[in-house]
Amino acid sequence: MQSIFSNAQNLQINGGQFTNSSRKVEISGLHNGLDILRQRSALEAVLDSKERFDPPKCDPDTRIAIIAQVMAWIRDEDPVATMMWLHGPAGAGKSALAQSIAELCQAEGLLAASFFFSRTAANRSDGRALIPTIVYQLALCLPIATTLIKQCVEKDPSILERSNETQAEKLLVEPFNSWLTFILSWISGTFIFRYTFRSQPQPRLIVIDGLDECHDPEVQCDLLRIIGGVIQRFQFPFRVLITSRPESHIVHTFEHLAVLKSVKLTRLDLRDDVNAHRDILIFLQKEFYKMRNTHPLRRFIPNPWPHPDTVMELARRSSGQFIYASTIIKYIQSPKHRPTDRLQVILGLSPPPVNDSPFAQLDALYTHVFACVEDKLSVLPIFGILIITRGEGDGLVKELTTPTRIEEVLSLQPGDVELLLDDLLSIISLDGPNEPIQLLHASIADYLLNPLRSGQLCIDIGMTHEMLARGYLNLLSHLKRTY
Incomplete structure (x- = not known):
């Protein structure tokens, strides 16, 4: 058959694929596997992206003990992959810590990949972008897996349309656990073999900051399940640092998901930071x-x-x-x-x-936290009681702020307070039905008592005192009838 280009002159072909008879001929063009992967990555979310210009970071004279603890975990010579969950209240400085630790690791050649979630940026709030972005960075900094990752994407570009779990399996677990990777690792002296000879450090830290800012709580939990499964099967000693607020669904996932119980997990609660x-x-x-x-x-x-x-x-x-x-x-x-x-x-x-x-930045934070609450009308009286009794050291007054006592005063069912406050664990401490509830932010009172700052969330302190008085009169009346 005569070629369709037989009379063509000055012909230039970029990309595409042509079929001649039964034989398929592929023409290498602009996009190879890494190019395709790059297009599906959210590079705005990486450590030093332009979008993250001037990100928060720790002052060199602060957080010294915590940073030292995390760096010791990263540098540990344990040959298996491990995970750390760094969590704390809203505004505790988790992202600043993640940024500072990632920069330290980048300077030491220990940073492998990063992803900084942000609810206000479309690409950085999309959980579907996490796996491709992490894989792309690993492919760039760890040549031993580059070829296999690239081949996988070129063979089936639709892999990036599959579920997060499938992408993690094909682009993370299989490339890093393949026999070819181990041979290259042995030849180059990286990872396990390199630790044996105490040679130069290799990239190992994967930072995932602000998981709670991923757009969907169900996706957040699913990503934890997938990451746990990957860590469990990794044959390379990656260190996966995840930071988030202690949202109830995230706490529940860490405490009850079977796969996370089988990985080496370190928890670091910023509420315990004595410094x-x-x-x-x-x-x-x-x-x-x-x-x-x-x-x-x-x-x-x-x-x-x-x-x-x-x-x-x-x-x-x-x-x-x-x-x-x-x-x-x-x-x-x-x-x-x-x-x-x-x-x-x-x-x-x-x-x-x-x-x-x-206090614009604080107001935006508090407004967002309360926006997640379904029954605000029932939650605000509870906060009114917490505000009235704040700063009081008397044991009797503290008893007034236990979930059990608040339920009695507000005529709620047992367990209602814990259910109502379930979405607010990033600004309160809730440790059981008979333990006092604590406000983790003293400034939350100023916000809720100022109508110019909190708008419809504003608490009328006079009405709260009246409500509290009526509640105790009803409670006393009930006790009289009982005895």
């Missing part, structure tokens, strides 16, 4: 020092400023959560305003100017 208050104090002191020396209006800032007691008060208001400290510093250090005046606003000694939002 959090000290670290926040250091952060505030350094930021105020910087303002006194670099702010455009520094000539008009007294020195010393602010008073040490004021800095201590701001650290106390932070409740161990870095988001309060970072929010107020961002507001105070504005180059177009006087820091001294703005500090007065933060302390409540001066009213904020019209259309000014000193």
Whole structure:
């Protein structure tokens, strides 16, 4: 048969595939397996992407003990893959820790891949983008698996349309567990063989930050199941660091999913960080020092400023959560305003100017947390009771904030309080029916009591006192009838 190009001149072909008789001829074009994988990856979510310009990170003089603990886990010579779940309240600084740890590992040649979820960015909130993005980075930094990953995608590009579980099996488990990978590993002296001879470190850390910001709770749990299965079968000593808030469905998955019970899992709760208050104090002191020396209006800032007691008060208001400290510093250090005046606003000694939002970042966080609550009308009275009794050290007053006692006062069924507060575990501590509920953010009270900040979520403190009084009168009346 005469060629269809027999009379063509200056012919150039880019990409595509042609069939001649029964023989298929493939023409290499612009897109090979890695190109296809790259197109399906959310590169905006990786450590040093342009979209993540100026990401939060830890001050070098803070979080020292926690970072040292995580780095020791990463560097550990255990030859099996392991997982760490770093969790803590909203605004505790989990993403800053993940960023700082990933940067340290990148500098040491230990970072293999990263994915930073964000609910406000479409590609970074899509759980379907996680596996391709991780695989693409692994293929670039670990040549021993590049060929097999590339071949898998070229053989069947539709693999990227399959489920997350299938992608993980074909693009992670099979390439890294294949006999070819082990031969190349032996030849190159990487991973298991390299540890034997104490040679240069190899990329091993996979960071998945903010899992709770993935768009769908069911997808979050499914990703944990898949990651657990991959770790269980990996023949290479990867370290998978996952950070998230302690949302109830994530906690339940870690505690009850069988596959996660069979992997080596380390849990790190930021609520247990005894140095959090000290670290926040250091952060505030350094930021105020910087303002006194670099702010455009520094000539008009007294020195010393602010008073040490004021800095201590701001650290106390932070409740161990870095988001309060970072929010107020961002507001105070504005180059177009006087820091001294703005500090007065933060302390409540001066009213904020019209259309000014000193706590905008905090307000957005709290608004999002409460947006996940189904029955807000039933939740707000509970928070009213917690706010009225906050800061009280008396044992009797503390007893008023146990789920059991609140249910009695509000005429709720046993277990109702724990059900109602199930979506708010990132801002409260709920440890059982007879343990006092604690607000993890002191500033949540200011938010809920200010209608300009919380809008329809605002709590009327007078009505809350009235409700509490009626509840106790009903309770006393019931006790009289009982006895």
